[in-house]
Amino acid sequence: MKKSLIALAALAVASVASAQSSVTLFGVVDASISGVSNKADLVVANPLALINNPFALYGVPGSAKTSKTGLNNSAYNSSRIGFRGTEDLGGGLAAGFWLEGALANDEGASGGSTAFSNATTGQFNRRSTVSLSGGFGEIRLGRDYKPTFWNLTVFDPFGTNGSGTSLIQKASGLETSNVRAGNTVGYFLPPNLGGFYGQVQYAFSEQLKANDGLQGAVNNNSRGGRYVGGRFGYANGPLDVAVAYSEQNNSSSYLAGTDNKAKDLNVGASYDFGVVKLYGIAGTIKNKVDYTGSINAPAFNPSTKMEGYQLGLTAPIGAGLIRASYGHVKLKVDQQPLLFPTFFAPAYEDPKADQFALGYVYNLSKRTALYATGTYVKNKNGAAYTAGSGNIDAGFAAPANGYAYRPKTSIGYDFGVRHAF
Template identity: 45%
Template sequence: MKKSLIALAVLAAAGAASAQSSVTLFGIVDAVVTVGRGTVADRTQLTDSGYNSSRLGFRGTEDLGGGMSASFWLEAGLNNDNGEGDPTNVNNQASGTGAASAGRQGLTFNRRSTVSLAGGWGELRLGRDYTPQFWNLTVFDPFGTNGVGTTQTLNSIITGSTAVRASNTIGYFLPGNLGGFYGQVQYYMGENVQNGAATEDDGNGLGLRIGFANGPFNVAFSTSRTEYAAGDVRQSNIGGQWDFGIAKAMAHYSRDENGAIDGKGWLIGGLFPVGAGEIRASYSRYETDAAGQPETKKLALGYVHNLSKRTAVYTTWARVRNSGGAAQALGGSTTGVNANSSGFDLGVRHSF
């Protein structure tokens, strides 16, 4: 159950002036049995986040008056199969994740930890947050970049630490009254010592996303650049969605660069309402121009049945085909170079 704490803070020095504040506890617990099949090794496990990412969060807002507000958002990723938390990255570089990235750890607010000021002019947001370049990959993916159905444009992506989130960000979001136009710009910092070393700007970056949504139609473009001495990382994509009522069609296209390696991919898919449930389907591919031109193609099919507004059961099946030296595998399995792999999810999701 969502629980809200409402408090009125009386500003004695201002006489009758007052401000309203609210704090909300929220979260998702998603447990899934995942079966992966590969040519080298299979795997069966109870894990999390097959439909929605498991999380525990706190968010709050204070009305400052005059159309202004202040807010915070603290959100931690959970591994509810064993009670551990997800790791974070402190500097947008490989050095910022630490040894815990190989396994799991205590609770960290790795998903989001921000404080904001907002008004009719938009929102200024500071802290760890999603990057603009990630949103099109997840919003325009029928599987929401969760589980074995996750689009291959993310599973095979070459852009590293800032592909999904960045730490030390300063972001600005357009206000929501622009006739359907929306957007954000975000600057993030690696926070290295400025000592003249070639790596002093590693982890610094800038991302931009602009879109338009009106009725059944939604389209957006994003682009970003992250600096590294070994070669800058660039990530750009465009995606769209059209809701036909009987089905919701989605597609996106991406172009990425990591130093001398370029990658590109695309997805087409859709959501198809069926009674209290929904069929999900997608076909995605990703390739790079590395030696042999590694390429992975994925077909994913799934079904979600809503038992209530907060509880759902679901299942997903996916299969990948590798070529050019690629060896992408599903469900924690291991597969050989240029071999196939399949994955199967069966899970339950509850939100509060």
Template identity: 45%
Template sequence: AQSSLTVFGVVDAGISRYSTKSSAYGPAALFGPRTMRQSQTVLSPSGNASSRIGFRGTEDLGGGLAASFWLEAPLNNDTGGGIANFGRRSTLSLSGPFGELRLGRDYTASFWNDAVFDPFSVNGVGTNLIAVVNSNLAASRALATGGLLNGGLSAGTDSYLRTSNALSYFLPAGLAGFYGQMQYALAENVKVEGASAPAQTGRRGRYAGARAGWSNGAADVALAYGESTVADTSLGKERIKTVNLGASYDFGWAKLFGELSRVKDERDQPLRARIGDRYDGALLGFTVPVGPGQVRVSYARVKFDNASAAPDADARTDKLALGYVHNLSKRTALYASVARIHIANGRNNPTVMGVTPLVLSLPAIFPQPSYATTGGMQPRSALGYDFGIRHAF
């Protein structure tokens, strides 16, 4: 089509096994089985890197200006699923000495730290626990307030991982290591006047966020904030607010990663005080080069503070992940990962349609199976592993 067109992608295939253990609580502990175990073995398409195919290109307009496009689609190479949409990224950009103006579907500004400062790059069973909890919280609340946002495209809807209809601005390079982004996603709802607003009007689907950081040689640090509106009606508003701080330092013999995160699910209702649940997360990890390979380790914790004043209403989960990637070439690698989760008071999160957001998010690190949170059972632990091969082109 044009000389600047580039076709790129990743094909990743591996064997994954997920297992979870739940136990009875309350009156249910007195009758019937006291424990429940679930397990599943699958051929997974993204244990080390997300399988995808993309097309990108750039035209030099002269005077330092350039126009570019980026279309990226997910691949389900385990089932042969092809290009159904460009839900991973679909953008058109104009760049120059002023920076870059990018229009379309893209990562949110507040997601970047969850990925950049994760030794496992938010893939496979080792995925950053903070990222998984936040993603499932966003999807669960969107479903509870009128359905998935952004058209329900591929993974990363609901303005946590990615957002549609976005206007993004990126600072130019060459600012002594400083970088930054501002982003606003249009809600695109029909404005209704003279009557009560229906469920999907107002600012539902709106996202606003920003990220600022500094990178110089071995050090990298960034702060980000994002606000997603998941409900906006005459009956009240609900917004998910995210702030996170991430950092890394490369010592050469090892690279250290860290992140702190706070997410608030705030709900405003007429004539009632604002209420909100809170998710506080922390991650610490490192990678170590070993010959042609790399060892990866991370430990993360997310604590849930319930807005309810009921005793013992909070919950907590901890996760330890270990992995190794062996590079056969610059583009092909073998990998193996294992992760274990411990869950405290998993029953205590606000329930949406019989599914608890935080609890569901724990095995969602291992995408299946989901927990049964009814019948007096609560999740206690989960274990998962991946081993496979990844090829990039």
């Protein structure tokens, strides 16, 4: 009986394979020893407490360090396993599917996901799409990368992996999950446009709707989760340049008439000189609460804006590749101006940070590589970005009564091996 079942299963697999133009099993297994060390300097959080008790800081260290070291995954390429296939439907039309899931191979588990739109920890949380393509381009349905994320990963020498991930990506928290979206409908331009390429994407919020008199009680977040974005570029020879824009409704309140929106704009470019390939990214994300009516709108409605850029390069040396980048970000928060700044209420300064990253990849074969990355982050004015890598990350020292530790520097590293199949 068991032999019959095995034979039937093999026949079924063969039948499926024969109906497809191609079916491919693929994946990446990436593991590294990673570490991060953060330093914060002592600052006075409540000067009045020192007046009342001048010895409040006696014995308190002038700086505090936090660190973490361990086995990591995805510090060079994201660990994954997937299946993809296409079927020729004739007349230039093709159907395709792509099912790809994350791997936490350092612990032997499937990877999770924190994507905002229909977040999932399922087996195919990286990508799960079905598509139709032809001379008109491609229509793709399902869970996929957001167009605005592509520039951040394509034009980053470190590919948004490991400690060297660009600061722009690390500071993207103003948009709830800027990497992927579920419940999407996407359209891609055909590849025969003389180097021009592009895509648009819409993600359904899939929120429950009701009559106006019931909406606030049934689902007050009736507009939260909706996403629309696009990316258009030109690639020809050594040059590649693209611009992307999106708007996402992070959350909404039907009763208050508010929408917490994130508007994301970035541009990236690269040019390959042969001996060195140069990269550049500039981006901004603006977060603000929009009011549908003037009754609830406050007199002062602040917005938060992240601005950043990165310059980078890769240089092949024999079987190896040098990678390097410098990045800067600033977080601009609208503040009501102080007419008379004092020691007890100093003028506000925008948090900002700089990052330097250097790495080397040595290819043992086309599928296997050894790599090393080192990253240094310098924070100012309360910024708290780290050089952590994946699950090997650490926060800065927490504040205590009368004093606090202000984040200053972070150093991170990855030493690992990547195998692709």
